Amino acid sequence: MSPAPPPPIPVTVVGLGADGWAGLTAAARSALASAEVLIGGPRQLDLLPAADCRGERVAWPSPLRPAVPKLMAEHAGRRIAVLASGDPMFYGIGRALSEELGPGALLVHPHPSSVSYACARLGWPVEETEVVTVVGRPVARLAAALYEGRRVLVLSAGAATPNEIAALLREQGFGPSRLRVLEQLGSEREDAYEGRADSWDHAPGDPLNVVAVDCRRDPAAPGPRLGATPGLPDTAYEHDGQLTKRHVRAATLCALAPAPGELLWDIGGGSGSIGIEWMRTHPSCRAVAVERVPERAARITRNATALGVPALRVVTGSAPTALTGLPTPDAVFIGGGLTAPGLLDAAWEALAPGGRLVVNTVTLESEAVLTDRYRRHGGDLVKLAVAHAVPVGGFTGWRQAMPVTQWSVTKPPSLPANEKDQQI
Numbered sequence: 001m002s003p004a005p006p007p008p009i010p011v012t013v014v015g016l017g018a019d020g021w022a023g024l025t026a027a028a029r030s031a032l033a034s035a036e037v038l039i040g041g042p043r044q045l046d047l048l049p050a051a052d053c054r055g056e057r058v059a060w061p062s063p064l065r066p067a068v069p070k071l072m073a074e075h076a077g078r079r080i081a082v083l084a085s086g087d088p089m090f091y092g093i094g095r096a097l098s099e100e101l102g103p104g105a106l107l108v109h110p111h112p113s114s115v116s117y118a119c120a121r122l123g124w125p126v127e128e129t130e131v132v133t134v135v136g137r138p139v140a141r142l143a144a145a146l147y148e149g150r151r152v153l154v155l156s157a158g159a160a161t162p163n164e165i166a167a168l169l170r171e172q173g174f175g176p177s178r179l180r181v182l183e184q185l186g187s188e189r190e191d192a193y194e195g196r197a198d199s200w201d202h203a204p205g206d207p208l209n210v211v212a213v214d215c216r217r218d219p220a221a222p223g224p225r226l227g228a229t230p231g232l233p234d235t236a237y238e239h240d241g242q243l244t245k246r247h248v249r250a251a252t253l254c255a256l257a258p259a260p261g262e263l264l265w266d267i268g269g270g271s272g273s274i275g276i277e278w279m280r281t282h283p284s285c286r287a288v289a290v291e292r293v294p295e296r297a298a299r300i301t302r303n304a305t306a307l308g309v310p311a312l313r314v315v316t317g318s319a320p321t322a323l324t325g326l327p328t329p330d331a332v333f334i335g336g337g338l339t340a341p342g343l344l345d346a347a348w349e350a351l352a353p354g355g356r357l358v359v360n361t362v363t364l365e366s367e368a369v370l371t372d373r374y375r376r377h378g379g380d381l382v383k384l385a386v387a388h389a390v391p392v393g394g395f396t397g398w399r400q401a402m403p404v405t406q407w408s409v410t411k412p413p414s415l416p417a418n419e420k421d422q423q424i
Helices: 026-034 042-046 067-074 093-101 114-122 139-145 161-171 246-256 273-280 294-306 343-350 364-377
Strands: 011-016 037-040 056-059 080-085 106-109 130-133 151-155 178-183 191-196 209-214 263-267 286-291 313-316 331-334 356-361 380-384 387-392 395-400 404-410
Touching: 011 026, 011 093, 026 106, 037 042, 042 056, 042 080, 067 093, 080 093, 093 106, 114 151, 114 178, 114 209, 130 139, 139 151, 139 161, 139 294, 161 178, 161 209, 246 273, 246 331, 246 356, 246 380, 246 404, 263 273, 263 343, 273 286, 273 294, 273 331, 286 294, 294 313, 331 343, 343 356, 356 364, 364 380, 364 404
Parallel strands: 011 080, 011 106, 037 056, 037 080, 130 151, 263 286, 263 331, 286 313, 331 356
Antiparallel strands: 151 209, 178 191, 178 209, 356 404, 380 404, 387 395
């Protein structure tokens, strides 16, 4: 019987601080010294002394993520050490390596993250500090984290990031917020400078920085105050009338029941309000808005950027054709085009068991469709009616908005064999 093959050599991942080699543990230094291949960014590789680390040096190409499997395959069987900034598992290369190779194939030596250093310098509790990264992501993501009195740390993309953050804060009505830029944290060249967003005039500094934001909203700022729950004011959106109104929107998000990491299809996106507020419930929530009118599709993108969820994907086209090739959703909302042939069936077929479908309509024809589906498949069928107080001469009365019929249903976990091909 032949002996079992030796286990694969684990890939070592070493977190580096701005202090470089001097800040590493003995175990991390030993791993780097014995590595045959050293992979990292040019700045990280330059921090390693040539006398101690003799392995072949390979700089990450750009874009980085697609290069991971290729480089791992090229150097398979050799002792590989990958360099990361700070904690490799905190917005670092450790995630990509774990997804590609499996966590059991890694040996990780973490270093204190820039967040840990920054909170130590500021006296901020880490667990009460919001963290937003704009490394490879739009600065607009910060908008979703802006609330009066909150403390936010922004992981910068470079020297220009502090100025971009100050500009965004002014645009969002948070000009009085205090910014502190912490550079080269943990190194001998550590430095800091600060100021208010509405009077920010600092020139770009060191590209290796973290920005701390003490959020303060200007009471005189135009635009509505935005809360953390679904049902943002209608005036928060740019729209042409195609907007799920505030109170109905809150009830719709309640029925959709977003959870972290889930994906929503927002069909008939209009102004994008359902997809946007789905994504605002948790940073890991994702959404695809499908809108057939190009002008409205562009408007959805603008609204998503303004409200802090620029990662909302917008597909311009008519459903159900435009649904082809989209990733499997956890929930589907249909806010328009309900009578399009095959739309309901396509949405239902796309859902995995346990997925949720929510449909809103205001017309009698579409209401008849929903009533029939409710009778056949159950779920919840409700009518949402909202009235607003308005002046009536010298008095006040109620003005009724168009009532909305809403059907919500969860796809069953399994179907009997004779029903598997049944359309909804």
